[in-house]
Structures are given as C-alpha cells and as structure tokens.
Amino acid sequence: MxxxxxxxxxxxxxxxxxxxxxxxxxxxxxxxxxxxxxxxxxxxxxxxxxCVPKKVTWNAAAIAETFKDAKAYGFGYDNFSFDWNTxxxxxxxxxxxxxxxxxxxxxxxxxxxxxxxxxxxxxxxxxxxxxxxxxxxxxxxxxxxxxxxxxRFPKIPGVEHAISSDGFFDLEEQPKKVATVGAGYIGVEMSGMFMALGTETHFFIREDNLLRTFDPMIQKTVTETYVKQGIDLHRGSDISKIEDIGNGKKRITYTEHKLRDKQYTMDVDVVLFAIGRxxxxxxxxxxxxxxxxxxxxxxxxxxxxxxxxxxxxxxxxxxxxxxxxxxxxxxxxxxxxxxxxGGKKDAHLEYSNIPSVVFAHPEVGTIGLTEPKAREKYGDTVKVYQTNFTAMYYAMMEPDEKGPTAFKVICEGPNERIVGLHILGAGVSEMLQGFGVAIKMGATKADFDRCVAIHPTSSEELVTLK
CATH class of the missing domain: 3.50.50.60 (FAD/NAD(P)-binding domain)
Structure with missing residues (x-):
C-alpha cells in the first residue's frame, strides 16, 4: 500500500x-x-x-602562533606540546x-x-x-x-586515497606531512592550519598566487607570507597520481609545469583536495x-x-x-x-557588498569590488588609498618574526563613495563587520575621515588614510 x-x-x-x-x-x-x-x-x-569546526581548529592554530610569539614578550615555557586528538x-x-x-x-x-x-x-x-x-x-x-x-575531486588515478576538506575533520591524529591542493579560501585556510600546528605542508596550486579571485594586494601578501612562514608552495603544479604505499603513507606524482612539465614523486601522510564544491x-x-x-x-x-x-x-x-x-x-x-x-512582496537578499573573511595566517577581510573590478566598472573615477604597516602587536619582535598588515580602500566618483575594502592582518575578521555596515549604507571616504580614530589599534589606519 x-x-x-x-x-x-x-x-x-x-x-x-x-x-x-x-x-x-x-x-x-x-x-x-x-x-x-x-x-x-x-x-x-x-x-x-x-565554518564551525574550521574556526575551532583555526583558534588552536592561532594559539600555537601566540605561544611562538610569546617569547618576544619575555615569556618562557618548556615542553610545549599539542594533542590533535584531544x-x-x-x-x-x-x-x-x-x-x-x-x-x-x-x-x-x-x-x-x-x-x-x-x-x-x-x-x-x-x-x-x-x-x-x-x-x-x-x-x-x-x-x-x-x-x-x-x-569536488579531480579525475586522477588513486584519488580514492585522498581526502577532501570534509575529511579534514575526520583525521584522528595530526599528520606529520601533508600535500594540499587548491588556491581558494578553503585550501588556504586548511594549509595554514596544518602549518601553524606543526605539520610539514606542501601546498600545490596551478597558478602563481593564492586567493586569485581576491584583490591583488591580498593575493600577493598572503602568498608571500605563507612562503615566509614555511609552507612549501608548489606553484604551477598538478598532482597526477596517488598511490597507497602502506603504513599510512601515500605517494603522489606531481608535475611542475614551469620546469617543462617535469614529474616528481613525494611521500606524505595525507593528500587533501580543496578544489571546489x-x-x-x-x-x-x-x-x-x-x-x-x-x-x-x-x-x-x-x-x-x-x-x-x-x-x-x-x-x-x-x-x-x-x-x-x-x-x-x-x-x-x-x-x-x-x-x-509574510506579505513582504519585495523581500530578497541584495547580492552586493557582502563582507567575507578568510581565516588564513594572517586573516583576510574583504567587501565590495577588487581594484581591477572597480577600474573595469568605474574607469578613471576610481581612487585607491592603501597602507602597509607593522601592527603594534609585533613591536617586540625581530624583523623576520613580524607579520604583515595591509589595508586598501577603493573609492569611486567625486564624492569618493567606498566601493571596496580589503584588509589583511591580525584581528581583521572582527574588524570588518562594522566597516561592512558603513559601506552597505553608502559610506564615503569623508565619512571614514570624520570618524575619530581608536588608538592604538590597527583599525584606526582605516579612518586616517591619506
């Protein structure tokens, strides 16, 4: 029946x-x-x-970075350890x-x-x-x-031996060595978390830069910082085969296109693809x-x-x-x-000026148009304000220990309406929400300038740009 x-x-x-x-x-x-x-x-x-288990893991990675930074402030500790399974x-x-x-x-x-x-x-x-x-x-x-x-997984031999970003959260123990694939925000986040927690991380991308849909300032700074922090970035590379060689190890075959398509192999504990959904x-x-x-x-x-x-x-x-x-x-x-x-006949989401963040190392926040997109849309009316500086958090550290901070505000028209904002550095994920409200309301550069700065913070740079 x-x-x-x-x-x-x-x-x-x-x-x-x-x-x-x-x-x-x-x-x-x-x-x-x-x-x-x-x-x-x-x-x-x-x-x-x-988002949820990712942010928990990112918090763990951020704490690991804080432990590393603490020595510059005079802290000492012995037997620092991290238990992934806990x-x-x-x-x-x-x-x-x-x-x-x-x-x-x-x-x-x-x-x-x-x-x-x-x-x-x-x-x-x-x-x-x-x-x-x-x-x-x-x-x-x-x-x-x-x-x-x-x-999404690539169609390559042995792909069944790889995991996706979903499988990242099933790992019972921390791998000692990983190969990650995918230059988008998921690949960037997971590669950064592995690296910060002490895993040897080999990051394979098909082009030269990470986060290729983001503003060029973001692409360049994140890519350079990941290399500086110790990620082994394989630019212009593709993994073409994966083999299970036993004892929990996987052997990847990969091609370096800039070296005339030369092929190499590498043994790792985990192969992770983050190439879209x-x-x-x-x-x-x-x-x-x-x-x-x-x-x-x-x-x-x-x-x-x-x-x-x-x-x-x-x-x-x-x-x-x-x-x-x-x-x-x-x-x-x-x-x-x-x-x-509910009788609200015109209710719908406005798919413009949506703020988003990438929990990279360092964090990234973005809303509105990238500089190339703004110039494509508004031409010569675009004006860009940009700054790179050392956040006070890094004041006690040696030059090679300092992290980057980079802000860009993109304006359009005679009133300098803000059509894009891109920020990178410690704490920017929390910083962006308030600025997102302002930009959604049509804020101009003059509106930013009229706001009294909160000192000493990194965010004050956004209301004092010249």
Missing part, C-alpha cells in the same frame, strides 16, 4: 543553516505548516564540516551539541523533520526514502531546495519537474531565489549565486519566507 501523503504549505529539502532558517521563519513567525527533510546531520556544511574530540562534542540545538529549534518553531533523502515526483510532490527503510510522500504548495554542496542535486530528479541548471551545474535562480518553476525555489550552495557563505544562505532563506508567507 502506498504511503498516505503528508501535506504542507512549505517543504524545505535540506537541513543546513539556510534551509532551516527559512523553514523556522515560515513556521515560527508566520504560522505556515512546514516540513524539512534532511539525510545527514542538521546544520549542513557550516556546522558539521565547515582537540578533535572536544570539537566533535561541540558540533554534536549544535546538532541538538538545531533539532530543538525546529521543535520550538513547529517544523516537522523527516530524516531521509528526497526526490521530486512532480512540482508539488516529493518522495522521501527515510532512514528507517520506509517511504514518505510529501505534497507541498511551495518547495525550497537548500541541499548544499559536496566536495558541486551542488548536492544528483538524486533530486530535477528533470521530472524541469528545473533549469546554470552552465556550472548549479540551480539557476533570480535575485528572489525563484527557479524557472513557479513554486520551486533554491538558495545556498546549490544555486548559482556566487556567494558560498552560510550567512548569505541564512539571510536569503529568511527573506524568502518573508516574501512567501
């Missing part, structure tokens, strides 16, 4: 931060009968294998607590949760293969796809409802999160808006529910 269909006003496929934010607002604030479907742990990538167990317990909080929040907002994997039957009907081996049929007036993404849409049966995909394989949406099918929406890493950031998905999900169920 076929299961009796459940019915609801709003069905959310995906229990990540964006989908659940939309579900909770629809049900908790507007009273729409809402069902959410999730096949894995609640919280999605961010909570389980992304950190992992406590990190896992923290994530598990967050999973529980997400479940309780759904209960509090009266969102029904179905554990299983969904696929479309038609544009108003979804079939769920549930964790208990059964099936559920759900009929909904409106359906949101918020299934997130999964790590693909939308987790394979099993959704989108063909059954005719949802269109963009050229990059993500779900095509407009600024209101509409797909080409009138009652089906998408947000987060599954769609083709180019901001794979948890707060973006949360904001888009809440505004979608405001529009669909």
């Amino acid at each position: 076929a299961p009796i269909p459940k019915e609801c006003e709003f069905l959310v496929i995906g229990g990540g931060s964006g989908g659940l934010a939309s579900a909770r607002r629809a049900s908790g604030m507007y009273g729409a009968k809402t069902i959410a479907i999730e096949d894995k742990r609640l919280g999605g990538t961010c909570v389980n294998v992304g 950190m992992k167990k406590k990190r896992d317990a923290y994530v598990e607590r967050l999973n529980g909080i997400y479940a309780r929040n759904l209960d509090n907002d009266k969102v029904e949760l179905i554990r299983g994997r969904a696929s479309f039957v038609d544009k108003n009907t979804v079939e769920v293969n549930t964790h208990d081996g059964g099936k559920e049929i759900v009929k909904a007036k409106k359906i949101l796809i918020a299934v997130g993404g999964k790590p 693909d939308p987790e849409i394979t099993d959704l049966n989108l063909d059954a409802v005719g949802v269109k995909l963009a050229e990059n394989g993500h779900i095509n949406v407009d600024e209101y999160q509409n797909t080409n099918v009138e009652n089906i929406y998408a947000l987060g890493d599954a769609c083709d808006k180019n901001f794979e950031l948890t707060p973006v998905a949360i904001a888009a999900g809440r505004r979608l529910s405001d529009r669909l169920f």
Whole structure:
C-alpha cells in the first residue's frame, strides 16, 4: 500500500543553516505548516564540516602562533606540546551539541523533520526514502531546495586515497606531512592550519598566487607570507597520481609545469583536495519537474531565489549565486519566507557588498569590488588609498618574526563613495563587520575621515588614510 501523503504549505529539502532558517521563519513567525527533510546531520556544511569546526581548529592554530610569539614578550615555557586528538574530540562534542540545538529549534518553531533523502515526483510532490527503510510522500504548495554542496575531486588515478576538506575533520591524529591542493579560501585556510600546528605542508596550486579571485594586494601578501612562514608552495603544479604505499603513507606524482612539465614523486601522510564544491542535486530528479541548471551545474535562480518553476525555489550552495557563505544562505532563506508567507512582496537578499573573511595566517577581510573590478566598472573615477604597516602587536619582535598588515580602500566618483575594502592582518575578521555596515549604507571616504580614530589599534589606519 502506498504511503498516505503528508501535506504542507512549505517543504524545505535540506537541513543546513539556510534551509532551516527559512523553514523556522515560515513556521515560527508566520504560522505556515512546514516540513524539512534532511539525510545527514542538521546544520549542513557550516556546522558539521565547515565554518564551525574550521574556526575551532583555526583558534588552536592561532594559539600555537601566540605561544611562538610569546617569547618576544619575555615569556618562557618548556615542553610545549599539542594533542590533535584531544582537540578533535572536544570539537566533535561541540558540533554534536549544535546538532541538538538545531533539532530543538525546529521543535520550538513547529517544523516537522523527516530524516531521509528526497526526490521530486512532480512540482508539488516529493518522495522521501527515510532512514528507517520506509517511504514518505510529501505534497507541498511551495518547495525550497537548500541541499548544499559536496566536495569536488579531480579525475586522477588513486584519488580514492585522498581526502577532501570534509575529511579534514575526520583525521584522528595530526599528520606529520601533508600535500594540499587548491588556491581558494578553503585550501588556504586548511594549509595554514596544518602549518601553524606543526605539520610539514606542501601546498600545490596551478597558478602563481593564492586567493586569485581576491584583490591583488591580498593575493600577493598572503602568498608571500605563507612562503615566509614555511609552507612549501608548489606553484604551477598538478598532482597526477596517488598511490597507497602502506603504513599510512601515500605517494603522489606531481608535475611542475614551469620546469617543462617535469614529474616528481613525494611521500606524505595525507593528500587533501580543496578544489571546489558541486551542488548536492544528483538524486533530486530535477528533470521530472524541469528545473533549469546554470552552465556550472548549479540551480539557476533570480535575485528572489525563484527557479524557472513557479513554486520551486533554491538558495545556498546549490544555486548559482556566487556567494558560498552560510550567512548569505541564512539571510536569503529568511527573506524568502518573508516574501512567501509574510506579505513582504519585495523581500530578497541584495547580492552586493557582502563582507567575507578568510581565516588564513594572517586573516583576510574583504567587501565590495577588487581594484581591477572597480577600474573595469568605474574607469578613471576610481581612487585607491592603501597602507602597509607593522601592527603594534609585533613591536617586540625581530624583523623576520613580524607579520604583515595591509589595508586598501577603493573609492569611486567625486564624492569618493567606498566601493571596496580589503584588509589583511591580525584581528581583521572582527574588524570588518562594522566597516561592512558603513559601506552597505553608502559610506564615503569623508565619512571614514570624520570618524575619530581608536588608538592604538590597527583599525584606526582605516579612518586616517591619506
């Protein structure tokens, strides 16, 4: 006998931060009968294998760096050590607590949760293969796809012996030597954490610089700093084969293109790929409802999160808006529910001037246009203010121990409206939020200049630039 269909006003496929934010607002604030479907742990990538455990690990790496810096301030210590497994167990317990909080929040907002994997039957009907081996049929007036993404792997021999950024959080013990691949922010963050915690890190990138979509100042400074800090950066390189040689070791074959495609081998404990993520849409049966995909394989949406099918929406890493950031998905999900169920007909996320940070070593913060993009858009009306300096934190250290600090403010037009801000150095991840508010409100260089500086801080440089 076929299961009796459940019915609801709003069905959310995906229990990540964006989908659940939309579900909770629809049900908790507007009273729409809402069902959410999730096949894995609640919280999605961010909570389980992304922002949250990443920041915990970065904190550990930052503490290790502080111990190193402490000697310059007169501190002495013996037998400094770090136990990766202790950190992992406590990190896992923290994530598990967050999973529980997400479940309780759904209960509090009266969102029904179905554990299983969904696929479309038609544009108003979804079939769920549930964790208990059964099936559920759900009929909904409106359906949101918020299934997130999964790590991408290259098609090379032996790739099954590598891990992804997800697998980074499964490592029970700290590897002594790693090969990491991918010049984007995930690869940069994980390579930096390995290095700061004492792992010999070989970082393979296809071009010359890290963070190639970022402002040139950021690219250049982070790349130079990683080399200075001891990362073995293999520019213009590709890993072409991985072999398991036993005793937990992997042998990689890689090509150095600048050396006329010469091939080398290296033995490491872990090979980690961070070369992007693909939308987790394979099993959704989108063909059954005719949802269109963009050229990059993500779900095509407009600024209101509409797909080409009138009652089906998408947000987060599954769609083709180019901001794979948890707060973006949360904001888009809440505004979608405001529009669909709260009577706010024009509610949508503005995909401009979105601040973001990279937990590199040092940290990076950015909002708005890079200098090349600003000049492409505004031409000769662009004016750039830039500074490089030594933060007071490094005052007690020898020259080769000092970290970089670099700020850039990009202005446009006769009023010098700020259209880009790029900052690098200790503490910039916390610094950016307030400046992000100002730039979102249309701040000008004169507005920055009118703000009295807080001294002595690095951030005061942003309101005293000449």
